[in-house]
Amino acid sequence: MTRPPAAMVPLRFVARMFYLCGMPKRITDNQLIGELGEAAVRKRFLSFGFQFDPRSRLEAGIDGIAEIMIEGEPSARMIAVQVKSTRTGNYTGENDTGFSYLLENKDLDYWNNSNLPVILVLYRERDETFFWQPVNAGLGPETRRLVFSKATDVLNRDAVDRLAALTVPKAGFGYYVPPLRGGETALVNLLPVVLPAEIFVATSPYESKRAIAELFNQQEPPRFDWTIRDGAFWSFHDPRIASTRAIVDLDQVEAVETRELAFHQDIDEQNNFSFLLRQTLRHQFGNDLAWDKDGKLLYFQALERNQPRTFQYRSAKNKTEADVVNVVRHPKTPEKISFVRHHAFIPRFECLMDQWFLMVNPTYHFTTDGLQRHSYPHALLSGKKRLDNNASLRGQVIMWHRFLTGYERRDTGLFASDNDAPPPVLRFDPFPEIDLPTTVPEDVWGKPKAKGKASGGQPELIPS
Template sequence: MFYHHAMAKRITDNQLMGELGEAAVRKRFLSIGFQFDSRSRLEAGIDGLAEVMIDGEPTARMIAVQIKSTRAGRYTSETDSAFSYLLDVKDLAYWKTSNLPVIVVVYRESDDSHYWAQVQFQPGVEQRRLRFDKAKDVLDKSSRDRLAALTVPISGSGYYVPPLGGGETAIVNLLPIKLPAEIFVASTPFDRKSAIKEMYSSGETARYDWVIKDGTFWSFHDPREAVTRMIVDTDQVEAIETAVIGYHEDIDEQNNFAFLLRQTFQHQMQVDLAWDKDSRIFYVKPHGDSKTRTFHYQSAKVKTKADVVNVTMSTKIEGKVGFVRHHGFAPKFECMMDQWFLMVSPTYHFTTNGFSRHPFPDALLSGKKRLENNAAIRGQVIMWHRFITKDEEGGDDLFAGSAGPPVALRFDPPPEIELPTTVPDDVWGRRPVVEEVDGQMAGLLM
């Protein structure tokens, strides 16, 4: 009888270490009150899913987790307070398609240390090197709020709230709109394109705070008393209650009304705000070429000010402007529960001199946004309400000599809500190492 002695299957130390690391990280997530489910051996960049739990109840809010394990040794650039980790290019490409927040957990068996960091995907910055702070980035109960906050989108309607923490007053980034009582409706033989051409041919200054749909003209101003008389049948103008059109149940009618609100808002703010069609944001106009503009206003508690147009000089060429940063926001008009709102999503716009669009805005925006925290975003929403309503507290007269067009839309302050939970500043990201290149701020994650 012959016996065939097959070669025994060998498990490598790397495979064993991977299993040990996954088990250790799963145990750590359970210890802080989260669930952790491992993926199959076919995983290609995500080792498991961590689920946020509130008092032992699952929430269906998931975090994708990639685990990097080692037995011993020092991490790259490791000191007593920090270290870094270089991510694989293929992993980054894979994670960019994820609809979940992605974190990397590094585990070292020799000292049973667990650290974590979120993988950021922001325009203008390629983040391959994660930087870990040994004091702040430990995977333990102290990081519950930050982890939970990752699962709730920053953008979108209203505020966002992580499910754990202490409690605070939050504001909603929605400004309630006081609509005019009447809206003017008229028949017209023009579509929008031909109507604009007709106004230009009249020699008068064109205005765009109106909409045309299916041969019907809408506006909050009487077209018989403006240049828009050129584009309507003046004997067919009628004033009707705004509510008849503004709260129509048909979604197309609501979209048409939302467009009228945006056009009207842009018209009444034309002295102080410009529209960037590429990024679709409003931003503050400067008073002059490469000049800083300051806005004084009453914040939630105290009088304060903001450089709504800020000039940064080049550090390389004396007397040369590096870039100009403008406060801006992405607008969205929404109707909810028979109330129209202007959703304000604060951001920044960058120019070379206050007027010409900067050729590399994404890199500048990435650096600036990472310097923001929760309090700063809250403050910007309040600032925008004061700015839009032309509510300035002393200081320089922002609106002096430029009353602008009549105000059709008025705005109430953003609503405040008492929350049972806090919004950790960490959700906005830690401060990056910031490098200034020829006067241009570029955020670098080391």
């Protein structure tokens, strides 16, 4: 076959070939700074012992995978990392303390499908800074804007515990944070209860509501540290020498060992004993603590209307005091009182093995003047909880321990007890302490302005 003459090759094809062969290759500055940023971030992860595996050029929004290492051993805990790099530019709203960064919707959509926690790392060549934040994809439009702190969001060795916490599964009954740094001592918010040796049992012709009405008809002040269930009366005090004689069959009163009822196998009997413990607690501290039925909590009573109250006690090391009733005045008109805040706790008794515990969940109660319950306490409680941190929570737990155990009551004016007063029915041992293998990061427990709901009915570890 004869080769066609050159004149038959289309001119546009020749021009195209000349253009492709003659065009010089160019690498943009954005490509360069992107490569430099990924290399710098990889070096930064390696510097504090993590592995970092970059992805291929086909990546669509994740530049590398970081693996948490524990003393040089791989943990199979992975974090997806996206790097954003710049040479000299300032971030949005940047000042000496922080800045913000707006994420793109397409990135959020991509990260939302990830089965790994995703973090964003910002690298700036000018000052060799590395800042990072976890990306909570798929939780609403407000998550597009990340707020960075120049004090706490630096990617360095101090961030390893926060990074490790991201890989911990949040489902299930509990989780373990890898011991990447030194440990600490934690308090468990469970006070061991020292039970009295005897409990008084009797029969009663009344149900609880009728028994309460009958007590109010007596000349003596009524007392409610008892329980009646299915005609059976229980109390830690002898009803024959108290106002409760009116609601029992006196010839049926008997003292038995407390252990016979305290550790009964029947769950209903345990619940009844738990209720008796709570009623006894309320009666024992009735001069100082009041019961709020709606919140199911005990709170420090105000001694007078619109008057603060303090409690002096010894903390872990030093003698201190707490404003257990705090009068908060209006910021613009100080003569006007906005609300009164009372230290409080939600009492819950639990039997674990052969020991009863009082679970102390610190919280707050709000009134308008120290006496009248506030109509809208939830917003006030939420705002106050956001300001609490580990140190304040630990301080509250210690304060309640000091008060409930009578640790300081002999030496504190307002709380001093009468020398002729009967000994307390319920006594409490110190909180158990646990040596944690790692220092718990502040982010795990909730930092100010980012904390979640108040704690519920589960024991808490209060780190030091």
